[in-house]
């Protein structure tokens with residue numbers, strides 16, 4: 001637990017998983033669902049965990065589950081819902097498809113000067129990772145502005161905010177692996193078996 005300030009952990013699990021063909025957050029890797037791996041990484045750092053999903057399957061994890069306020073509108077809508085339900089100024093926002101994430105990596109996001117930035121995110125080789133990031137609750141306002149304008153691109157959200165981007169280290173690259181397809185999943189399963 002962060003002693004200076006409480007943080008909320010928001011897990012986005014309301015996507016369609018169309019590339020995977022089954023709900024990504026509920027895939028089992030190393031005997032735990034993807035969502036359980038993320039909960040485990042977040043839990044020591046946060047005062048509350050909120051799962052944003054419209055399906056009751058996520059009630060099994062015994063954390064607060066909330067449904068999208070604006071349905072079928074992509075990750076910005078998920079962030080908007082999570083931040084709206086949060087009771088803390090700072091919030092980890094993590095997608096449900098990064099099962100290798102760990103506490104130390106998330107902690108790095110929270111060690112920045114949080115007063116200055118709306119968003120603290122990672123980047124890997126020039127590619128930003130806005131769904132492993134720390135967002136201020138106040139960003140909910142910008143989310144709703146974009147959704148009202150029918151803008152669903154995450155990069156539009158982040159570029160409209162005060163953002164700090166941290167480059168991940170070579171050894172951390174594996175931790176941010178984004179599992180979108182059956183082939184992506186095979187890669188991490190095979191890595192464990194070797």
Ligand SMILES: Nc1nc2c(ncn2[C@@H]2O[C@H](COP(=O)(O)OP(=O)(O)OP(=O)(O)O)[C@@H](O)[C@H]2O)c(=O)[nH]1
Pocket residue numbers: 012013014015016017018019020024052053068071072073074075077078079094095096097131180
């Ligand atoms: N709550 C919520 N989360 C979403 C929504 N759309 C996407 N997400 C989440 O955002 C993260 C990134 O989603 P994507 O991988 O881009 O999209 P996806 O719909 O899950 O998967 P594809 O259909 O394969 O593109 C995942 O954790 C999704 O669960 C949404 O409308 N609401």
